Amino acid sequence: MKKIKLTISLLAVSMLLFVSCNGEKKQDVKETKTEAAPLGKGQSAVSDNVSEANALQVAKSLDDFKTLVVAIETAGVEDAVVNAGPLTIFAPVNSAFDKLPEGTVETLLKPENKAKLAYILTNHVAPANYPIKQLKKEAKKGRKLYMASGKYLVVENKDGDIYVGGTKILKTVKVSNGWIHVIGDVLVPAE
């Protein structure tokens, strides 16, 4: 349990780092060339066409996740979703975002709501290795999924279909750093 919490705080820290990187980058331009080391980009910038695709690369390659990818980039959590993980991501398709009350997405994408958006996104990520087989087991044993947001999601098996947080898993993709389970709803945390 402690370990998982640590992971969460790590995720949070990496977000913070990213934010500060952006800030410093702007300063860097003003400074002379001989000063200050150039700031490295995060892991999401690693060029690698040999390894299996990671969660972000897969999401980017599919039109179904256009909105999700925009949200990930706006929240600045790209580096977290390419991390060694392992990560299990419940990925809402574009239409899932349409189901939210009018104007919600636009509001969340505003810079001042970055933290809020990041928080909602982390509610879709479990720092764990959950293939469908394992989710079935979790459902059977009545174990909840601990999400990166700090919240728990209920897993249910309804006639062979798996539901997380009340929404059905439509499809599953293996990615190099874990799993993407496609869902049709955004899993907005209760508060």
Place this chain on the structure above:
Amino acid sequence: MKTIFKSLFAITVLSVILSSCGNGGTNKKGSQGALSGNAAERVYVAPGEHDEFYAFVSGGFSGQLSVYGLPSGRLFKVIPVFSVDAEKAYGFNEETKAMLMTSHGFIPWDDSHHPDISQTEGVLDGRWIFINANNTPRIAKIDLTTFETTEILEIPNSAGNHSSSFVTENSEYVVAGTRFGIPFPQRDMPIDEYKGNFKGALSFIKLDPEDGTMDLSFQIRMPGFNYDLSHPGRGKSHGWFFFSTYNTEESNSLLEVNASQNDKDYIAAVNWKKAEEYIKAGKYKTMPARYAHNTYDEKTHTASTEWGKEVKVLDPAECPGLVYFLPTPKSPHGCDVDPSGEYIIGNGKLAAELTAHSFTKMLKAIEEKKFDGEAYGIPILKYEDILAGVVKQPGLGPLHTEFDGKGNAYTTFFISSEVVKWKLGTWEVIDRKPTYYSVGHLMIPGGNSRKPFGKYVLAMNKITKDRYLPTGPEVTQSAQLYDITGEKMELLLDFPTIGEPHYAAGIPASIIAENSKKIYKLEENEHKYAVKSEAEAKVERNGNEVHIYMTMIRSHFAPDNIEGVKVGDKVYFHVTNLEQDYDVPHGVSMIGAQTSELLIMPGQTETFIWEPKEVGIWPFYCTDFCSALHQEMQGYVRVSPKGSKVPIKFTLDGDAVDAE
């Protein structure tokens, strides 16, 4: 009052900033001394940036080859070659033990000396790097896509494999010469009957043009001198190979005195194209030999040994035109050929001057048969006839020379602890810089090829004494980096090294970085005990052998609970890393296993053996911090008493590994 203080403070700060900016500018223009200037800036590679060059620095008595970046001097990897390495399980896991097999059995250590990178048309091509084992004579090949040792060939009839492992300009051969004269073939005889009876083998190892596979093509059975170093001809002298010799006195004791009697020893010039003709014409003797040829197969991730049984041997006395001796003063050590192939530089360890022989003059003298007698049937040329020039009073104890491709040569001096820059053709000394202390080899990337990349020279020191924080009686050895782009050399950096930095080979990073492999493809894994998915994982008993076919992926082993193992069993852990993601290795170790951990790259399978001696429940775990749940990556093996009826059982999360 406060306001005044504030303004004063602001002015002070401003002026400090201004003046420091000014200083920066002056420093750059200033020509006074590298150390007071911007040396730090010139070796600084910012976080996330890459070095311009790879430097492959041999470990000497560590038996390994370490990979550094230049100009930063940062260490990236230590490649295990001739010594076991518990960190990487080299020589410990079942897959690599065969790499260290020799005719003397398994040998866990050696002394690695002279790395040399493969060439195409005289230019570094960055496909492989070769290195010699000095003690139990062997040549290793390291693949520069995986940075792993993939082949080791034992050299028979040789001892103290020192004038090795240098590559010809189209990677036709890698060449190995013996330091010790020995009976050839070996036999029981009095040591003091050395003279005339002991011999020295020069070995030519043919390289497969496609995959670099080594094949001991032939040996030249030379007089029993000590063959110290060698280099191939290039350009106009391509087809020749030059070997320095000492102990032409053929002494067998107190060599420090007895091998320094002759005024001149020789550089042996070997016409290997002629040798090929003699081999083709059948002018060789086939002599029995037994030598190991170890190959690591990237598909099976496993090494195996084949045994060589004989070798073709040429006798120079019976092969006119094969070998000539070039008289060279006082026990020449380094034997270096300039980028044009015209000058052969002999560094007489005890000589007061450096000798440059002319290849053109050598050919002319041979043509005109101007010989000064012969030794064991090998014609000796006249020193004066072949001399191109000498560098006078260059320093004390010259050892090695490399070239910058701009007409300059750089020679190390052990006794006077310095690197001396001099000009080819005019033989004048241009600059000298101290080293700290007692330098051996030096390296310019490509400095012994047709195309040197003459930006830096790396000097490798044998002694450091007070140069670093002390660490008891044993202190680090070191390398020093000089900028050689200007008229004068500038010392930029000092950095400690692994083992003895005996020699190095450097290459622009751009030639090899792109080819560096990221992962092993799981679908190409042909290891006998590989399993490609968790569902295929299993445990099988065969008599008292238990084979565990295990997988690893973030962040668990499958299976991770195993029962039915008994005291007295020999348990094989065959572990496959299922990851197909760059830089996600996993490790595994088992309590009480008398071996090292395994460190397994994505797509790779490795095996270790555990022989449990005590009843109980024994854990194993992942040793490489692989993921956020690394600390959860663990498992248990139940060990029951000998003769127990507990059946083999293996599970993951309480179920069979292939449960749906």
